[in-house]
Structure formats: structure tokens, C-alpha cells
Amino acid sequence: MLYHGRSIYDLGLIDQWLDFAISEVEPNLKVILDDLFGWERATRDAKNKAYEALNKAFNVLDAQLAHRKALVGETASLADVVLGSYVIQAYRTIIDEAGRAKLPNLSGWAYQLATNENFTRHLGNVKFCQRSLAEIPRGKSKGNQ
Numbered sequence: 380m381l382y383h384g385r386s387i388y389d390l391g392l393i394d395q396w397l398d399f400a401i402s403e404v405e406p407n408l409k410v411i412l413d414d415l416f417g418w419e420r421a422t423r424d425a426k427n428k429a430y431e432a433l434n435k436a437f438n439v440l441d442a443q444l445a446h447r448k449a450l451v452g453e454t455a456s457l458a459d460v461v462l463g464s465y466v467i468q469a470y471r472t473i474i475d476e477a478g479r480a481k482l483p484n485l486s487g488w489a490y491q492l493a494t495n496e497n498f499t500r501h502l503g504n505v506k507f508c509q510r511s512l513a514e515i516p517r518g519k520s521k522g523n524q
Contacts, residue, residue: 392451396458403436404465437482444484463492470507
């Protein structure tokens with residue numbers, strides 16, 4: 380893996396994708412997952428906006444990956460690692476098989492990253508969800524009764 384690209388131009392593109400990650404993906408994924416796991420509740424409107432924005436961001440990534448193996452250049456960069464981590468997190472929790480099927484390029488890229496030995500060394504054996512955790516009804520735990 381060549382994390383920083385091959386040129387100053389590549390480095391600029393990587394930086395743009397990192398900005399995309401922290402402005403378009405991370406805050407929206409955080410709203411969804413914080414609410415899902417009960418860490419910080421969000422209004423229905425906030426969750427809907429977050430899902431809509433995340434869907435838009437993932438469609439941008441899917442289009443970018445239509446004819447490439449990596450976001451910048453031919454090998455994974457820091458942009459792939461950061462955005463891949465967010466996408467894998469979403470694929471493990473909220474984006475089910477039907478959702479992934481609508482993003483074939485992004486899904487293939489995420490699978491390649493998730494099965495890469497450098498990822499599995501840190502994340503273990505990654506399994507994508509079959510059903511979104513957001514679709515599973517929440518029950519009351521003993522602590523919430």
C-alpha cells in the first residue's frame with residue numbers, strides 16, 4: 380500500500396477525499412450509529428437527513444470507484460483506509476445486502492478492503508450485516524425499565 384500517493388497531485392486528491400470523509404460521511408454516520416446504539420438520541424428528522432446525506436455520499440463514492448480499484452491512483456491510499464473504515468462500519472451495521480447491491484462498485488471496493496490482510500489484522504474477520512440493525516425493533520433492557 381502506498382498511503383500518500385505518487386505525486387503532489389495525488390496528495391491533493393487524497394486530502395480532498397479525507398475532507399469528504401470528515402464532512403460528508405463521518406458526521407452523518409455518527410448521528411445514525413449514536414442513535415442506534417443509544418449513545419446520543421437523534422430526532423427522526425435528524426436521522427432522516429443523516430441517512431439521506433450518507434446515501435448521497437456513498438453514491439458519490441460508488442461513481443468514483445466505477446472504473447478504479449482505489450480512490451486515488453492504482454493502490455490504496457490513506458483516503459481508502461479512512462473512507463473504507465467508515466463504509467465497512469456502515470456495512471456491518473446499517474447497510475444490508477439490498478442496500479449494498481445498489482452500490483456495486485463501493486461494495487466491491489469495501490469487500491476488497493475488508494478482506495485485505497492489513498485490515499483484518501486490526502479489525503479481525505469482518506462480516507457485513509444481512510439485515511440493518513436499524514430495522515430490528517428495540518426492546519427495553521433491564522436498565523431502561
